[in-house]
Amino acid sequence: MSSTTHPHETPEDVRRRRASRPKAARQLGSTALIYLVLVGVVVASAVLTAVEGRNFFSQGNIWGVLTAMSVLGLISIGQTLVILVGSLDLSVPYVVSLATLIAAGGMKGLDANVPAAVFNTLVLCALIGLVMGLLVSLLDVHGFIASLGVGLIVSGYLATNYQGSHGAAAPDVRLLGRSGIAGIIPTAFIILLVCTLIVTLLLRYTRIGHHLYAVGGNREVARMSGVRTAVPVIAAHVVCSLLAGLAGLMLLSRTGVGLPTIGSQGRYDLLSIAAVVLGGTLLAGGKGSVIGTIGGVAIFAVIDNVMGVMQVNPFLKDFVRGLVIVLAVAVYARRSVVSRPPRFGPDRVLPLPGPLAGPASPTDKEPA
């Protein structure tokens, strides 16, 4: 046995054994990697911005980048949960639009209406998530289809009932949209950070968080271990829609009116999935983190920002975004998945030399 004390193991064997095990650094892998890439992207952007004769780190620019991150960030946190549990949510853009309309319609420009409007909006969004969660977990509809269907229903409702802008945000809400710390950090970004922290803690320190990873990793294993597999699926979808609703409120605080197409124009469905995958979460589920996702969102925001400064044309923007996603996934895919470790050859954790070694030992020394 490779990783345990063995009567015939010499220090040399221990060293070789340790060497054959993936390093802890490689385990950190995706999250560390994504932030390393982010630093690189920031440096490159700073240089490119400077070439244009402007300062990437100016107060206004930082504010812009962080603002751009907040809405997509909130949605992507939810998307991370849904993808972790092995599902997918394509309905987010429509839920975002719906949230702006319901909230703006409820507020009617009056501060007194805010609590009720916010409450109604979030409850409605949570209900939409609940429907999808139930479809996925109890009826075994794949999340792709369940959320596509629900998304289309919401989108149809929006298109028939709302033409153009609707309602008005309360002044306090609009003020909140412009507020921030020292003119650098917008309140919206602080909300994003708080949500990131809460969701990270939930994933790490609640049973439901652990079970979310388990169900996404292998539903059958989770079931055999006594996990109620429906619970994490439903929870992930409810939280995802809830966060999409919150993102809608955030957009409302900036636009001041409810807009039926604001979500689909933002392409939050595909961008949030892209950010999640870029952040190192496995599209198949079971592995990943919210912190990584925020890194992915930041990379998109920085690249968008610098392309805006350089006045790159929109097609090229999408080209670059696409390139980033494909390259990132190609890098992750290189981590090979060996289902059955070989019996012979150097790939195998080394058997021991000496009289007790099995028949495999002679070949282990040959390069195969």
Next chain:
Amino acid sequence: MTDTHVLVATGMTKSFFGNTVLADLDLALRPGEVHGLVGENGAGKSTLMKMLAGVYTPDRGTILVNGEQVSYSHPVQAQRAGVSTVFQEFNLLLERTIAENIWLGREPRRFGRFGPVDTARMRRDTEELLTGLGVEGLRAGTLVRSLSVAEQQIVEIAKAVSFDAKVIQMDEPTAALADHEVELLYSIIERLTGRGVAILYVSHRLKEIFDLCRTITILKDGQHVATRPAEDLTEGELVRLMVGRPLTQYFPDKPVDVAVGAPRLTLAGVGNGYVDGVSLEVRAGEIVGLAGLQGSGRTELLETVFGVHPVARGSVSLDGAPLEVSSPRQGVRARLAFITEDRKAKGLALNQSILDNSLGVVRSVFPRRTGSARREMPGVLSNLDVAAHSLDQEVQFLSGGNQQKVVLARWLSIDPLVVLMDEPTRGIDVGAKHRVYELMRELTRQGVAVLMVSSELPEVIGMSDRILVMRDGRLAGELPAGSSEEAVLAMATGAASEGDAA
């Protein structure tokens, strides 16, 4: 007897679709005892284990743990009752840590029911469990993906122990282990029995059974044959008890008009990560059987010849010319056919039609021959007695036997020179089996070389002109046609090398 026994199962019976796979079995385990459970494939060992583990519900029978009757319908209930099982297929999440896997579904919490998960305690308890098993060097926070198979098995055992198990069942625990890893398993088992845990140990490897077990229960065709103290048995007797059944199988006679021709497929010292130093020869018109235990590398050898795993050492030749195959596509181009053991996952596209499936290989590798193959296919399929409404029927609705015939038709369409068969009659009915055997004879008449892997010893013995036996990734030896099952089993388990085989 219940006083001294930790687990008593009586009258355990289970049938599937009217087919009794285990009849009226009694089993009793004493604390601290390693109890061996042996029998051939299909003898009912895993059915028994799954009933004790809560995966299957027994049709009849009672289970007492520590004198109390238990009944369960879910593995977790069995574990809570004190019966844990380490299956051959591990139930682990690869992307989670050791601790998270062990405590999955019952993560400890601080401050009562709604408190946060106590990760520190999870880690501490995990380290404690591993230390208790005498395992060092595994950390609670290590991802399971980065562990070797043996280490993953230790995690499974630790998980079993964490339920405070009184009985731990182990299904072929050494199938994937190297020799020195087996020793660690032995020492872990010793520690467990020292604590009074009873182990139900299922293995094909007789040496291990005799090394470890105090008592041995032998099953055959779903019936209890004997339960005896290990010291009253020799390996030879044990093998006889396992095999000694009336030979009811029937195999078509060897045709007299087939002369074995020149060597068709020749392997010289072939090796890679899965097999090593394999030299063999299959002649035109010859059926060579490849026997061995689960995990002995038989399937991997066929896959190596077919190009699934590259050949790292040694050489392969076909009809005397060197053959270099590095992908299945090249294997097909060289007119090798590979009948996989996993028909549903690798042999067929289940939701496509019979016709599309049977033309699958020709279409993708020899597209110009598709037309003629399509014209011939109805004849080929009816010659194989495929029972279906039409060729447009989806293969998922066919019986196992008919599915296998479609697989065969799919490969016959390339006019193979060599047919590699992996468990060609697994999970198919008697009639279809017979047709497969006839087809093998027909192939030899056409000069095709057949290399057949099978776990059914009567089949290997009844169909093969020669029998090659594999053990631990290498050829253990060759036996002539008509050898006894005892001889094959002895060679496959390594009992022959101990010198006291039957």
